[in-house]
Amino acid sequence: MIEKQPTTPVVLSIAGSDAFGGAGIQADIKTITTCGAYAATAITCVTAQSSHGVFDIHPVPPSTVRSQIDHIINDLPIHAVKLGMLYDLEIIEVVAKALEQIDCPIVIDPVMVASSSDSLIAENAFHAMEELLFPKATLLTPNIPEAKEMGHKHNDDQDWQEVAIDIGKKYGCAVLLKGGHTTSSILTDILYDPKEEEIFCIKNPRIDTANTHGTGCTLSSAIATYLAKGYTLKNAVINGINYVHKLLDKSKEVKMHSKNGPMYHYLQK
Ligand code: PLP
Numbered sequence: 001m002i003e004k005q006p007t008t009p010v011v012l013s014i015a016g017s018d019a020f021g022g023a024g025i026q027a028d029i030k031t032i033t034t035c036g037a038y039a040a041t042a043i044t045c046v047t048a049q050s051s052h053g054v055f056d057i058h059p060v061p062p063s064t065v066r067s068q069i070d071h072i073i074n075d076l077p078i079h080a081v082k083l084g085m086l087y088d089l090e091i092i093e094v095v096a097k098a099l100e101q102i103d104c105p106i107v108i109d110p111v112m113v114a115s116s117s118d119s120l121i122a123e124n125a126f127h128a129m130e131e132l133l134f135p136k137a138t139l140l141t142p143n144i145p146e147a148k149e150m151g152h153k154h155n156d157d158q159d160w161q162e163v164a165i166d167i168g169k170k171y172g173c174a175v176l177l178k179g180g181h182t183t184s185s186i187l188t189d190i191l192y193d194p195k196e197e198e199i200f201c202i203k204n205p206r207i208d209t210a211n212t213h214g215t216g217c218t219l220s221s222a223i224a225t226y227l228a229k230g231y232t233l234k235n236a237v238i239n240g241i242n243y244v245h246k247l248l249d250k251s252k253e254v255k256m257h258s259k260n261g262p263m264y265h266y267l268q269k
Contacts, residue, residue: 009037009228010076012102013221014069014095015084016057016111016120020049022262023114023214024085030265031221035243037228040076042068044095045087047120051213051257054118062090069098079228080104082221083133085111088122096132105138105227109220110146115213115260134171139233141220142167144181161199164192176223176237180215191237200234204245209252211261218263219244243268 011032018024025041032039044065048056072078081102086092099106110129112121121129126149134140142150147163150170164177174193182188184206191200222243226236250267 009079009225009230010040011037011080011082011221011224011228012040012042012069012072012076012078013082013084013224014042014044014065014086015082015109015217016045016047016087017043018047018049018214020051020213020262023049023217027214027217027262027265028082028084028221031218031243032225034265034268035222035225037079037225038076040072040078042072044085044091047085049114051259051261053116054114054120057087057120059087059091062094065091066094066098069095070101073098073102078102078104080224081106082224083108084217084220085120086129086133087120087125089125089128092125092128092132096128096136099133099136105224105233106136107139107141107220107224107227108133108137109141109216110134110150111216112146112149130171134173137171137173138227139174139176139223139237140167140171141176141178141216141223143178143216147177160188161190161192161201164190165199168192168194174233178216178219180212189237189241191234193233200237202238202241204241207245207248207252209248210259211251211254211263212248213260213262215244215248215263218247218265 013028016024029039045059168175177190179187189202223240251263
């Protein structure tokens with residue numbers, strides 16, 4: 001019999017499949033693997049995508065989402081969970097219920113809209129995410145459009161720290177507000193941890209690239225992996241951002257698609 005190795009970090013990604021391979025579960029597996037952990041997955045929906053956009057979304061039956069999670073957690077020690085595209089109310093409800101059985105860091109990427117502007121959430125499902133999932137998060141990773149959906153209509157860059165604090169206080173979790181959607185040449189990601197009452201800004205020069213498809217999925221998976229490996233929240237965030245920054249830089253020259261391309265995770269090595 002093979003002995004179990006409790007030191008192998010395991011990350012469970014509960015997210016949607018992106019046929020194009022740049023975002024969703026596919027990005028999560030590539031990220032978790034190249035950051036040095038074992039990736040387990042529960043697929044919430046199957047999407048048909050290319051660099052031209054999102055063409056079809058087929059939600060997995062909620063009972064099948066639940067059964068994927070249950071069978072994984074009954075067999076594997078889970079050290080961190082990453083939530084991505086959950087899509088509809090029923091899936092959000094079963095995921096929230098299933099998470100009651102797991103005691104480990106949870107990173108939630110509140111996926112709503114793709115960079116192609118296609119919606120990745122069913123109507124009326126956002127409220128369920130807010131109520132059932134965000135309070136369970138160790139870290140919530142909204143980008144600026146998602147922060148606006150959360151009720152923050154600020155347009156002035158000066159206000160983003162306040163927005164991160166508001167979101168963290170509202171949901172009772174740490175928040176990483178990502179600055180990629182500003183027009184600034186220096187990007188500022190803001191980490192607010194209500195437990196420490198601390199605000200921490202990470203600045204990086206903007207990388208000039210169209211290969212940004214899947215950056216949100218990749219970042220949240222990288223942070224979940226570093227948390228699974230035992231890093232503090234702040235160090236997991238710093239390492240996750242560095243991972244994405246380097247990957248964007250290494251992927252910027254590759255062009256084998258028509259439009260907005262993915263990152264090429266294998267280049268990390
Ligand atoms: N497809 C899936 C399945 C996703 O989970 C996401 C984002 O989380 C996307 C597409 C969108 O990726 P992007 O906004 O980087 O294009």
